[in-house]
Amino acid sequence: MIGVRRPRAVERGRRMRFLVLGGTQFLGRAIAEHAVGLGHAVTCAARGLSGAVPPGARFVAIDRDRPDGLAGLGRDRFDAAVDVARHPGQVRRALAALEGRVGHWTFVSTTSVYADTVTRGQRAGTAPLLAPAEDGPYGAAKVACERLFGGDALICRAGLIAGPGDPTGRFPYWVARLARGGEVLAPAEPEDPVQLIDGRDLADWIVRAARAGLAGPFDAVGPACTRRAFLERCAAALDASCTTTWVDPAFLDRHGVGRESGPFSLPLPLPDTIGDASRDVSATLAAWLTVRPLEETARDTLHWLKAGNGPVTGLTAAEEAALLAAWHAAERCYTAVPSNGRARRCQASPNGRRR
Numbered sequence: 001m002i003g004v005r006r007p008r009a010v011e012r013g014r015r016m017r018f019l020v021l022g023g024t025q026f027l028g029r030a031i032a033e034h035a036v037g038l039g040h041a042v043t044c045a046a047r048g049l050s051g052a053v054p055p056g057a058r059f060v061a062i063d064r065d066r067p068d069g070l071a072g073l074g075r076d077r078f079d080a081a082v083d084v085a086r087h088p089g090q091v092r093r094a095l096a097a098l099e100g101r102v103g104h105w106t107f108v109s110t111t112s113v114y115a116d117t118v119t120r121g122q123r124a125g126t127a128p129l130l131a132p133a134e135d136g137p138y139g140a141a142k143v144a145c146e147r148l149f150g151g152d153a154l155i156c157r158a159g160l161i162a163g164p165g166d167p168t169g170r171f172p173y174w175v176a177r178l179a180r181g182g183e184v185l186a187p188a189e190p191e192d193p194v195q196l197i198d199g200r201d202l203a204d205w206i207v208r209a210a211r212a213g214l215a216g217p218f219d220a221v222g223p224a225c226t227r228r229a230f231l232e233r234c235a236a237a238l239d240a241s242c243t244t245t246w247v248d249p250a251f252l253d254r255h256g257v258g259r260e261s262g263p264f265s266l267p268l269p270l271p272d273t274i275g276d277a278s279r280d281v282s283a284t285l286a287a288w289l290t291v292r293p294l295e296e297t298a299r300d301t302l303h304w305l306k307a308g309n310g311p312v313t314g315l316t317a318a319e320e321a322a323l324l325a326a327w328h329a330a331e332r333c334y335t336a337v338p339s340n341g342r343a344r345r346c347q348a349s350p351n352g353r354r355r
């Protein structure tokens with residue numbers, strides 16, 4: 001169901017009592033910081049293991065893995081609550097503990113809930129979902145979490161979240177790599193789509209949507225651009241001088257290069273599945289999502305990295321150089337076939353090994 005049910009605090013025009021289940025890292029923290037900045041009374045409830053809550057927010061220690069783990073929240077009431085959990089058991093426990101005491105719920109889900117990762121231009125309201133799985137992998141467990149919330153909740157299916165504070169090292173890989181300049185190895189195809197959202201824009205939208213009582217499923221990600229535009233725009237924003245070598249993903253697979261994250265990978269958002277990176281977000285944009293320029297996200301992420309705060313995961317400079325050398329050697333193995341005039345790969349193309 002998609003609709004608007006404004007929390008009572010908004011109807012009365014007073015500041016909201018805002019609960020973030022989480023709030024000690026990246027997105028949850030950004031939501032809490034933004035809500036504090038708007039003058040709301042913000043409570044962050046977590047174990048406190050991942051970091052500190054932002055200045056101005058109240059911290060309440062809870063442990064969602066324990067049956068009585070939310071007791072620290074007492075009998076407090078909230079106009080709006082946001083949950084970033086990944087485990088249905090944690091969601092179930094929170095909904096039971098806070099029953100009747102939250103005006104509006106937002107659940108931060110993911111575009112990984114979708115079953116079809118190939119078709120372009122899918123919409124949140126109609127795209128088929130994975131089968132829910134209580135202890136399943138990430139996307140299936142998020143579907144199970146979503147189902148626990150009622151029709152009045154906002155189901156915010158985030159795409160790849162970027163910007164300062166990103167603990168995953170994925171977007172920071174591309175920022176750090178481009179800032180270094182020179183020949184950049186990128187996975188083909190250059191015209192494939194890329195989609196991401198700055199965590200600060202997502203935080204702003206979640207707070208505004210909660211104020212308005214927005215309900216139903218929405219994809220929370222910016223409009224798509226091409227991989228080529230992504231790299232060129234980021235490089236220009238960082239004042240970096242780069243050339244791009246587009247490498248066949250099959251070559252990268254043969255060399256053991258990871259596709260999503262971690263060491264020896266070319267991380268998201270580039271090697272993404274088409275369907276995940278080309279979602280039709282017109283409904284979310286119509287519901288007040290505002291997206292800052294990619295250039296700003298890239299520049300701010302670089303500043304954050306330079307301040308020594310963030311991790312970068314992916315290929316090292318030496319690994320990238322070795323792969324580029326192997327790729328160029330493989331390219332030299334292409335030979336012209338006089339009979340039809342088309343290029344053909346020779347049998348003995350080099351096949352490197354993951355280190």
Ligand SMILES: NC(=O)c1ccc[n+]([C@@H]2O[C@H](COP(=O)([O-])OP(=O)(O)OC[C@H]3O[C@@H](n4cnc5c(N)ncnc54)[C@H](OP(=O)(O)O)[C@@H]3O)[C@@H](O)[C@H]2O)c1
Nearest residue numbers: 022023024026027028046047048049050063064084110161
């Ligand atoms: N990053 C992306 O690109 C991306 C893409 C799509 C969707 N998403 C979604 O966006 C959200 C990101 O949220 P986030 O950045 O705030 O990071 P997160 O890793 O989801 O944060 C988990 C939060 O829950 C708290 N927590 C974990 N276990 C707990 C427990 N047993 N009891 C109480 N609190 C517990 C953690 O704090 P403590 O450790 O201090 O307890 C932390 O604040 C997630 O829902 C994720 O699925 C992310």
